[in-house]
Amino acid sequence: MQRRETDVLVVGAGIAGLATALSADRKGADVTLVTKAVQPTEASTWRAQGGIAITRSDPDSLKADILDASGGTASETAVDVLVEHADEAVREVLVDTIGVEFDTDSTGEYEFGREAAHKEPRVLHVNAETGKHIHVPFLNYVLEETDVTVLDDTAALELVSHEGRIHGAVLERAGKWAPTFAGATVLATGGIGGLYQRTTNPPSTTGDGIAMAALAGARVEDMEFIQFHPTGCETDTGTFLISEAVRGEGAVLRNAAGKRFMPAEHPDAELAPRDVVARAVMREHERTGGVELDVTGIDFSANFPGLAATCETHDVDWETGIPVIPVQHFLCGGIAVDDVGKTSLDGLFAVGECARTGVHGANRLASTSLLEGLVWGLRAGEAATGHRITTIESPExxxxxxxxxxxxxxxxxxxxxxxxxxxxxxxxxxxxxxxxxxxxxxxxxxxxxxxxxxxxxxxxxxxxxxxxxxxxxxxxxxxxxxxxxxxxxxxxxxxxxxxxxxxxxxx
Ligand SMILES: Cc1cc2nc3c(=O)[nH]c(=O)nc-3n(C[C@H](O)[C@H](O)[C@H](O)COP(=O)(O)OP(=O)(O)OC[C@H]3O[C@@H](n4cnc5c(N)ncnc54)[C@H](O)[C@@H]3O)c2cc1C
CATH class of the missing domain: 1.20.58.100 (Fumarate reductase/succinate dehydrogenase flavoprotein-like, C-terminal domain)
Incomplete structure (x- = not known):
């Protein structure tokens, strides 16, 4: 590993890190993007299923749903930033720049999905495998069409901190480590699913960015708000997620006695906010011995071919009911940041799931985290440019x-x-x-x-x-x-x- 200098060091190559790198590159900065992953599959972005919400020219409606799902705990200011920039960011970056082809209906218009706690169908998707259709072209675009230096299999171990300012990070590759000094350092290291036995996240999501920031003295908030997805499927061969979009299509939850329980729980039944559904599924699991997602009322294999194939790979017979259990899914809290991703420490930014923007409050609305990573990544990339690089003594x-x-x-x-x-x-x-x-x-x-x-x-x-x-x-x-x-x-x-x-x- 060589000692380096760069204007902007971005740690993490999911949607948030890629958006940051793209926008800093567009501003003319020398950008270095590092990821400890060897394969794109090692980011939660690649795994995203349901899709990405946009406002469809009705920002107030999306804002109201985000605030409702959070039980009124989300920051209105942060949600305003999200909804104001949502449609433009998705159109300009995902569609026009990297060429994502979201699903359309027979007339060629976008086919909008509806997910839990969304009052309108407004989720753009590609099949129920949206993440990989965003992540792979985004990564390729940054690799091929920008001047960003991308280093894979390279982990940030510690921030270089001096007198309350961050000057880069110590990076490790193949057992050797060296500092990279940067005018600004942007953490985009994703979530914390690797701390749980049952998670939808890749095992490498060990909260590295949050830990590095906390050790350097950055403010970290809302860490108790960990979202559990109600419909994880745990098998001997691994845990995987059955997207909320499947319930959005009409699949229902039944306990071990075959009884639907969500209608008695919430007016939106299976489409209630995730925290409500997760608690009910857990309770019915403990009370009756199991919960299944009944997909017999929808055309599961035609509408969700990727999920049907995943069930078959894991030997789950979806036609007789998919066994489900709540699994760790998303961290609503993280490194506290402002509306451009700036943390409480000079020279340090954070974006994506490792950041706490205030958009999610105590509970996230489905399909808003890809959007949050995209919007804050683009803003942080701009804000992180133009800072002077200072090299300081090597950390011990x-x-x-x-x-x-x-x-x-x-x-x-x-x-x-x-x-x-x-x-x-x-x-x-x-x-x-x-x-x-x-x-x-x-x-x-x-x-x-x-x-x-x-x-x-x-x-x-x-x-x-x-x-x-x-x-x-x-x-x-x-x-x-x-x-x-x-x-x-x-x-x-x-x-x-x-x-x-x-x-x-x-x-
Ligand atoms: C199964 C699943 C389905 C989902 N479905 C949806 C959905 O439909 N819609 C939606 O909006 N959200 C969805 N989410 C949530 C969403 O995908 C994530 O919140 C979002 O992708 C996080 O993006 P990110 O860029 O912050 O992190 P990630 O995509 O996880 O990327 C983190 C990056 O940081 C790197 N990294 C971590 N630590 C280090 C280190 N120390 N040094 C160097 N690199 C490091 C990783 O290698 C990776 O490249 C889903 C999540 C999962 C797991």
């Missing part, structure tokens, strides 16, 4: 040993994921959160002891995961109110006498 991690005991990271990850799954899932209890927090702090201490003398990518991913896990547990412990994705159920907390320990307000 440059002298460490790369060796780690065999299976060290794997074993610690098993422990971490089991605590996160058990205690920081769909429904949480105050005492479980407290116990989890103590256990995660101990785990972090054990990992930190190694980080003092050793450096390797897997150790740094583990360190990031433990830091982020502690941040999630702390935020969850400090918020006693049930709101959106953070649902505290004190009735699961009983003393030896069987009394409830701590009340919770809100619903």
């Amino acid at each position: 991690l440059l002298d460490r040993d790369p060796a780690l005991p065999a299976n060290f990271a794997q074993q610690k990850f098993v422990r971490l994921r089991s605590v996160m799954e058990e205690s920081l899932g769909v429904v949480r209890s105050p005492s479980e959160i407290d116990t989890a927090r103590a256990g995660l702090r101990r785990l972090k201490g054990e990992v930190d002891a190694y980080v003092r003398t050793r450096t390797s990518r897997s150790l740094y991913e583990l360190r990031a995961a433990t830091i982020v896990a502690v941040l999630v547990a702390r935020a969850a412990a400090e918020n006693e109110q049930s709101v959106g994705c953070h649902h505290v159920n004190p009735s699961t907390d009983t003393t030896a006498e069987g009394e409830t320990m701590r009340p919770s307000s809100g619903s």
